[in-house]
Amino acid sequence: MYVRDGRRLRPAVSVFAVLLLVLCLAPESFAQRSIDLTLERAVELAMDNSYRVRQLQLGIDQTRRQLRAERAGLRSRAYLDLSMPEIDVISEPKWDSQQQRDVIVRENTRRWLMNLTISQPVVLFGYPTNGYLSLNNRVYRYSQIGAEQDDIRFYNRYYIEYEQPLFQPNELRNDIEEAELNLSDAELNFQGDVANLVDDIADDYYNLFEVSYERIIRKTLVENLRQALAATQELAQEDPSRQIDLDQIQVELANAQEQVNQSESRFRMASSQIKQRLRLDPADAITIEPSLEIAPIEVDVDEAIELGRTLQPRLRRLEITRRERELEVESVRGNGGFEASLAVSYGRESNDPRFSDMFVEPSNSYSVGLQARVPIWDWGQRRERIQASEIRLRQMDLSIEEAELDIETSIRNGVENLSEYQSRALSMRENLERARTVSEQSLQRYREAAISASDLLQNFRRGMDTAENFLDAFLGYRQAILSLQQDTYYDFERGMPILDLFTLDGIGSE
Numbered sequence: 166m167y168v169r170d171g172r173r174l175r176p177a178v179s180v181f182a183v184l185l186l187v188l189c190l191a192p193e194s195f196a197q198r199s200i201d202l203t204l205e206r207a208v209e210l211a212m213d214n215s216y217r218v219r220q221l222q223l224g225i226d227q228t229r230r231q232l233r234a235e236r237a238g239l240r241s242r243a244y245l246d247l248s249m250p251e252i253d254v255i256s257e258p259k260w261d262s263q264q265q266r267d268v269i270v271r272e273n274t275r276r277w278l279m280n281l282t283i284s285q286p287v288v289l290f291g292y293p294t295n296g297y298l299s300l301n302n303r304v305y306r307y308s309q310i311g312a313e314q315d316d317i318r319f320y321n322r323y324y325i326e327y328e329q330p331l332f333q334p335n336e337l338r339n340d341i342e343e344a345e346l347n348l349s350d351a352e353l354n355f356q357g358d359v360a361n362l363v364d365d366i367a368d369d370y371y372n373l374f375e376v377s378y379e380r381i382i383r384k385t386l387v388e389n390l391r392q393a394l395a396a397t398q399e400l401a402q403e404d405p406s407r408q409i410d411l412d413q414i415q416v417e418l419a420n421a422q423e424q425v426n427q428s429e430s431r432f433r434m435a436s437s438q439i440k441q442r443l444r445l446d447p448a449d450a451i452t453i454e455p456s457l458e459i460a461p462i463e464v465d466v467d468e469a470i471e472l473g474r475t476l477q478p479r480l481r482r483l484e485i486t487r488r489e490r491e492l493e494v495e496s497v498r499g500n501g502g503f504e505a506s507l508a509v510s511y512g513r514e515s516n517d518p519r520f521s522d523m524f525v526e527p528s529n530s531y532s533v534g535l536q537a538r539v540p541i542w543d544w545g546q547r548r549e550r551i552q553a554s555e556i557r558l559r560q561m562d563l564s565i566e567e568a569e570l571d572i573e574t575s576i577r578n579g580v581e582n583l584s585e586y587q588s589r590a591l592s593m594r595e596n597l598e599r600a601r602t603v604s605e606q607s608l609q610r611y612r613e614a615a616i617s618a619s620d621l622l623q624n625f626r627r628g629m630d631t632a633e634n635f636l637d638a639f640l641g642y643r644q645a646i647l648s649l650q651q652d653t654y655y656d657f658e659r660g661m662p663i664l665d666l667f668t669l670d671g672i673g674s675e
Contacts, residue, residue: 184434196448205666207443208363214444215362216575221355228351232344239293240335245266248278248305260263278305287329287338293337296329301512306520319523322530324512331505334496343492343555346485353485356664360478360651361664367441367647369639373435380428383633386424388643389625390418396612410618417622457589457639462646462657464580473572474663476654480568487561494554500545504538572652579649587644593635600631 200206212218256271271446284299302323309316394414436451474480490547515527540547607624610616650656656663 168552174557186479198446198450200445200451202368202370202451202453204370204375207366207439210363210443210445210595212359212588213365219356219363220427221351221358222594225348225351225355228344231346232341235341236342238340239286239288241283243281246282248276248280251276251278273310275310278304279303284472288325293335293341295333295335295337296327296331299328301326305406317518318516320514320516321523321527322512322514324510324514324530326508326510329507331507332499332503333505334499339492339496342488343586346489348601349426350482350485353482355488356654357478360654364467364647364651366442367643369435369439371643373439373451373453374455375636375640376428376431376435377453378457378636379633380425380432381426381455381635382629383421383428385632386625386629387418387421389608389628390414390421393609393611393618393621394418396608397618400612404614407618413618414622417625457594457635459585459594459639460658461589461591461643462583463665464583464649465564466577466580469576469580469649469655469657470573471657474569474577477572477652478654480565480572483561483565483568487558487565489661490554490558490561494551497547497550497554499574501543501550503540506536508532508534508536522540533650575652576649579645579652583642583645586638586645588633590638590642593631597631597635599630604628605618 184315200210256269258267259267260268281302283301284297287296287298288295304320304321305660307318307320382428394411395476397411398412402410437447440447443661447631448637494588494593509532511529511531513527514530515523515525517523517525531629603624605624607616611618611621646658650663654663655661656666659666
């Protein structure tokens with residue numbers, strides 16, 4: 166037990182100091198964050214914490230690396246083929262021209278092979294030709310194991326070779342283009358998901374915005390009623406018949422205060438919902454300052470339609486799909502049709518029983534080969550496949566045409582809705598100013614006993630209804646802006662594409 170003297174109080178002071186130090190050094194996670202939430206801040210938090218965005222960023226990185234891998238195919242590569250060793254001890258039937266019959270021949274051979282190749286795709290003026298030019302060196306040791314004496318030969322050939330497929334799809338170019346299309350499609354998927362994320366977050370944000378502003382409306386009514394109550398108390402002291410006005414206003418004040426409490430409860434629920442959406446700590450405190458500012462926007466319909474066709478991922482993704490089906494048609498036409506392949510080589514070769522003499526006096530060697538495959542009859546199989554792929558291509562043309570009409574119709578409706586809601590919001594803003602003036606004047610006139618309490622309360626309710634109507638018009642105006650942004654992927658308030666407003670690590674030029 167401690168007593169109040171200088172010596173016995175020191176342990177208590179020390180314990181208090183330690184506790185204070187622990188609280189000061191407590192982890193930041195125990196401290197409650199206060200987040201002043203705006204729509205831009207909400208979207209930023211959602212982008213940072215969204216698993217979907219992270220997955221799409223990884224998908225873009227994956228397709229980008231696949232594109233790099235395909236483009237790396239345009240460069241030289243070297244590889245070494247080895248057979249160390251290749252042993253054949255087998256008996257096979259072979260035709261003996263002298264005996265005019267098949268004979269069983271037993272083979273007993275050993276071969277050690279090395280083939281070094283440096284291959285380079287042929288690219289003319291930046292266009293892959295699907296042909297390959299290669300430098301080759303082939304060396305092997307070949308031995309036949311005989312009954313009396315082994316036969317050993319060493320062989321060496323170094324040569325240059327050119328191979329060129331003819332009348333066939335350019336697989337090298339098509340693979341690169343398909344990888345580029347896949348990357349573009351992944352980036353467009355990312356853009357579409359970001360826009361959808363912005364739209365979803367905007368719904369939750371403006372839900373919280375609405376609840377917050379309704380709370381302000383209710384508090385404003387409570388403040389007006391308190392002033393009216395104070396004025397009624399003064400009037401009731403001079404005129405006892407005013408006592409019924411006092412009771413009436415107290416009832417209205419109690420009801421208004423209850424509406425404030427309900428608004429507080431709805432705000433907590435909306436805050437909890439948006440914190441869950443943004444993956445925030447439940448202990449975080451969200452504050453919002455609802456501002457109902459309106460900056461009139463003039464949108465040209467034709468310009469908006471052109472922006473929608475240019476920026477909206479839907480149409481561009483359809484164009485990508487159409488190009489992929491064009492490549493499919495090209496591949497189907499090349500499969501089963503006339504094919505040819507040219508192969509030309511030239512080099513030097515030598516062979517000798519001794520390895521050291523293998524490089525002495527090599528002789529010229531060359532080869533020329535032209536192979537062709539001519540289809541004669543396949544019961545119309547190739548023709549039907551080509552027509553089926555062409556029908557798929559025409560289906561894509563119809564889908565693109567339909568998408569263009571949908572985009573145009575949606576944007577025209579969006580511009581019209583924006584104009585209508587903007588006019589309504591501007592009109593209701595002026596009406597709200599008039600309602601506030603009427604409420605202030607009514608309160609003053611009530612203090613002067615010029616109007617009844619019923620008239621005063623009616624004007625207060627009319628002012629609250631006007632504020633709520635203005636809020637509805639403003640939210641419709643904001644929703645019209647967001648809908649037009651969703652259709653055009655363009656922010657007409659800032660005059661820039663909506664994706665430029667955010668830092669998207671997954672999107673970038675290759």
